[in-house]
Every structure is written in structure tokens, then in C-alpha cells.
Amino acid sequence: MHGPRDAREPHEPREASGSYVAPGPGEAQAARDPLAALAPRLPSPLQEVADERFSRHGVRLLLKRDDLIHPALPGNKWRKLAPNLRAVAETGHRRLLTFGGAYSNHLRATAAAGRLLGLRTVGVVRGEELADRPLNPSLARCARDGMLLHFVSRSDYRRRGEPAFHEALRARFGDCLVVPEGGSNAAAVRECALLGEELRGHTDVAAVACGTGGTLAGMAAGLSPGQRGIGVAVLKGGFLPGEVRGLQREAFGGARGRWQVEERFHGGGYAKVSGRLAEFAADFAERHALPPLDVVYVGKLLFALVHLAAEGTFREGSTVTAVVTGRAWSPDDAHDDDGE
Numbered sequence: 001m002h003g004p005r006d007a008r009e010p011h012e013p014r015e016a017s018g019s020y021v022a023p024g025p026g027e028a029q030a031a032r033d034p035l036a037a038l039a040p041r042l043p044s045p046l047q048e049v050a051d052e053r054f055s056r057h058g059v060r061l062l063l064k065r066d067d068l069i070h071p072a073l074p075g076n077k078w079r080k081l082a083p084n085l086r087a088v089a090e091t092g093h094r095r096l097l098t099f100g101g102a103y104s105n106h107l108r109a110t111a112a113a114g115r116l117l118g119l120r121t122v123g124v125v126r127g128e129e130l131a132d133r134p135l136n137p138s139l140a141r142c143a144r145d146g147m148l149l150h151f152v153s154r155s156d157y158r159r160r161g162e163p164a165f166h167e168a169l170r171a172r173f174g175d176c177l178v179v180p181e182g183g184s185n186a187a188a189v190r191e192c193a194l195l196g197e198e199l200r201g202h203t204d205v206a207a208v209a210c211g212t213g214g215t216l217a218g219m220a221a222g223l224s225p226g227q228r229g230i231g232v233a234v235l236k237g238g239f240l241p242g243e244v245r246g247l248q249r250e251a252f253g254g255a256r257g258r259w260q261v262e263e264r265f266h267g268g269g270y271a272k273v274s275g276r277l278a279e280f281a282a283d284f285a286e287r288h289a290l291p292p293l294d295v296v297y298v299g300k301l302l303f304a305l306v307h308l309a310a311e312g313t314f315r316e317g318s319t320v321t322a323v324v325t326g327r328a329w330s331p332d333d334a335h336d337d338d339g340e
């Protein structure tokens, strides 16, 4: 293990910053739910888009705008972190420790949540060689938000699911709630069931990009029996159906909902973005006046849905909803400073 590195010591617990604190009656609500002060936009909006690549097959396309839930915790970041943040806030003094790569959306969102809620966060980062280099913009953002960064070798990182490794991390960082990479634990999966519930009565198919499978596992559980979930794998390897089944067992005690994983649209693997995919995502955003899309996940999802529609996967007269699970991030993203 490599020594921890931090731009500054993790901050002491403090009040959530002004613009997020709801005044008056909201305070009573905040006392019940420590996250209420962040004022998430829930349920997230459902937006219909007119796109001839769907309408020519008699299919209606909706976007579930989870990217609008919270500026610093967009999409499934909010949904998966919320129950874990609540658990840390309610115990008062624990840190939230989690894992991620050098450009992890999950680490950035966790760090931002720590800043906004006054909670201590530790990010265990894959790649001990990074400890000796200047922080990249994503990790620099984490450090500015008070996250203590701990760089580990790739072989140590592979132990991220092992209880003995967690104990070693606790011995070093004190009492921590350890949240897995991507935030997909049983509590997160149960919270993602609310996404499925928000879609009841609105769609025949609900489609989401899959990394760890946690969002799909929960969403599918929340859909009504006539609806089905489609997960679009952004990694290759064919392991996702097993992961989703395992997460559903952990969260609900068994299989839930109708769902399938589409494995043909990873485009070469995680974070592999071809010029064609980047162009597709930019064009989709422009056609529908959307903010720049997260290409790695949402771009691949929409690309897959266009192909599935062309293949006749969706019956005529049906409605398909694509969950916008995140948004593009750039180092000078003004939203990241919201609430400060």
C-alpha cells in the first residue's frame, strides 16, 4: 500500500453550505433525512424526444433525466450514494471509504457529497504510480473537496472486495463505512428500485447503461410486471448478468423483475470511445438540445437503442425510456462549486 496523499487534511464535520439548506419547514425534514438539505430533484423529469430513428419504427423515445437530480451528484451517483451517505451521517462520526480509478465519476461524486454534507471521505485509487505525479483534474477535484486519496497497486486494488483488505484500511483510516467501487452495494440497489418505481405506467422498456450492474439490478426490481429492463454493457466480458443476479440476491433475497443485458455495444471495452461514438453522442445532444452527454455510459446506451430499434427489437406502438445516468464532466464545470 502506498501512503495517503491529500491536498489538505480531510475537513472536520461542518454544516451543509448555505444555498443547499432548506429554510423553515425544510429544517424539520432535514432532521429526519440528513440528505434533504441537498434538495435533490426527485422524481427526476421524464422528457419525450422526437427522433426519427425511433418514430420510423413506431417507437416513442423518452429520456429519464436523472442527470438533473443534483448538480454534483448526478444520475445514479445520487441514487447509489444516498443510502450510504445517510448511514454515515446518521452514525455521526464515521468516514465513507470507497474505491475508483483515476477518472472515476463515483469518486468525484463521493468527494462532493462529503464536502456538501460535512462528512469525511477516503478514496482508494487504483495505481500507486499516480501518487508521485501531479493529480489529474478529476482527482484534484476530489482532493479539493476534502477527499483523502490513498493510492494502491493494481494487485492491492484487486483485493477491494476482501474483508481482510477492508480491515487493513480501517486500521489505517479508522472506523469507515466501506462502499464498493461504483457504489453498488445492497443499500444502493434497493434505492435504485425507486428509479424503476418512478417509471411505472410510463414506459414499456426502461434501458440503462451497465458498469457494475447495480442500477439495472435495482431499477428492474422497481418496474411493474408488464415492463422490462434492458442493460447495455459498457465493458466486455459477459459477466454482468451474473453480477446483476448476485446484487439482486443481496438486496432483495432473490431475482426480481424482467431484464436482460445487451453485450454488443461496449465498443471495445470500458472507456473505449471511437470517433463514431463521440460523433453520435454530440449529434444526439445537438438534435435534442441536451447538455453534452456522458459518452462512456449514456452515449453507448443511446447508440445501442438506435441499433436495437433498427433491428425491430421494440414492437410498434411501444415506448422506450433511456435513463440518462450522468453527464459529461469537465474540470472547469461550474456546477461542481454549487453550494460553496
Ligand SMILES: Cc1ncc(COP(=O)(O)O)c(C=O)c1O
Residues within 6 Å of the ligand: 075, 076, 105, 106, 182, 184, 209, 210, 211, 212, 213, 214, 215, 216, 294, 297, 298, 325, 326, 327
Ligand atoms: C454515468 C454512469 N452511468 C451508468 C453507470 C453504470 O452504473 P452501474 O455501475 O450501476 O451499472 C455509471 C457507473 O456507476 C455511471 O457513472
